[in-house]
Amino acid sequence: xxxxxxxxxxxxxxxxxxxxxxxxxxxxxxxxxxxxxxxxxxxxxxxxxxxxxxxxxxxxxxxxxxxxxxxxxxxxxxxxxxxxxxxxxxxxxxxxxxxxxxxxxxxxxxxxxxxxxxxxxxxxxxxxxxxxxxxxxxxxxxxxxxxxxxxxxxxxxxxxxxxxxxxxxxxxxxxxxxxxxxxxxxxxxxxxxxxxxxxxxxxxxxxxxxxxxxxxxxxxxxxxxxxxxxxxxxxxxxxxxxxxxxxxxxxxxxxxxxxxxxxxxxxxxxxxxxxxxxxxxx
Numbered sequence: 001x002x003x004x005x006x007x008x009x010x011x012x013x014x015x016x017x018x019x020x021x022x023x024x025x026x027x028x029x030x031x032x033x034x035x036x037x038x039x040x041x042x043x044x045x046x047x048x049x050x051x052x053x054x055x056x057x058x059x060x061x062x063x064x065x066x067x068x069x070x071x072x073x074x075x076x077x078x079x080x081x082x083x084x085x086x087x088x089x090x091x092x093x094x095x096x097x098x099x100x101x102x103x104x105x106x107x108x109x110x111x112x113x114x115x116x117x118x119x120x121x122x123x124x125x126x127x128x129x130x131x132x133x134x135x136x137x138x139x140x141x142x143x144x145x146x147x148x149x150x151x152x153x154x155x156x157x158x159x160x161x162x163x164x165x166x167x168x169x170x171x172x173x174x175x176x177x178x179x180x181x182x183x184x185x186x187x188x189x190x191x192x193x194x195x196x197x198x199x200x201x202x203x204x205x206x207x208x209x210x211x212x213x214x215x216x217x218x219x220x221x222x223x224x225x226x227x228x229x230x231x232x233x234x235x236x237x238x239x240x241x242x243x244x245x246x247x248x249x250x251x252x253x254x255x256x257x258x259x260x261x262x263x264x265x266x267x268x269x270x271x272x273x274x275x276x277x278x279x280x281x282x
Contacts, residue, residue, distance in 0.1 A: 156223050162260050165261040165263070
């Protein structure tokens with residue numbers, strides 16, 4: 001009698017656990033599907049607006065709001081001739097269309113021949129606002145790629161962009177592949193469409209690191225310095241941590257782009273890819 005009772009309890013418990021697991025999996029797949037639908041919608045807006053319906057260059061519209069205030073570094077920042085000499089560039093009409101949908105959208109990032117092809121959001125002084133929100137501000141487990149709230153799109157020495165490492169391979173999951181030098185050699189370039197034109201970056205270093213340990217490499221704290229010594233120390237640290245040599249380096253005045261996602265070989269691990277800007281031809 002007792003055995004029959006225990007068997008019934010175990011059976012019922014198993015059924016309940018299976019039901020809970022199935023419900024959780026269904027919820028996860030629904031979130032994946034919803035995130036894919038939003039991505040496809042945004043890509044459609046981006047690609048449709050970017051099609052050359054007219055031959056005229058796309059200009060920065062007057063109505064676009066400026067969602068940040070650049071710090072007053074003009075007087076204290078040392079000369080950076082390379083950055084100041086950048087030629088005027090055509091603005092991507094697709095990005096402008098998305099910026100009009102949501103002014104927090106200020107970039108579109110692409111790593112050619114990968115699935116990393118997304119808008120990037122910026123909500124200054126609101127930490128991790130898009131960590132669990134989609135492009136439209138609604139809850140999403142996938143979140144949206146977003147730039148660190150302390151970065152400065154105008155004067156920043158380093159743009160830091162975060163994204164989830166999703167199990168279905170979306171968002172910044174493919175950054176994990178930069179552990180392989182072969183992958184880096186096949187994907188050395190990153191394109192960033194901005195509201196001032198296209199910027200091209202080349203990968204300089206790729207490394208993993210724990211965070212929030214109390215003595216970790218605080219790459220996430222380096223954004224605006226105006227100090228060549230601090231800049232050079234950051235570059236040196238990144239190169240020394242890199243999993244392989246890329247042959248790329250950076251001198252003060254060349255903007256850096258840092259991409260960060262979770263990395264699961266260690267507690268609180270992060271996969272970090274640091275790239276240096278190269279000037280686009282006019």
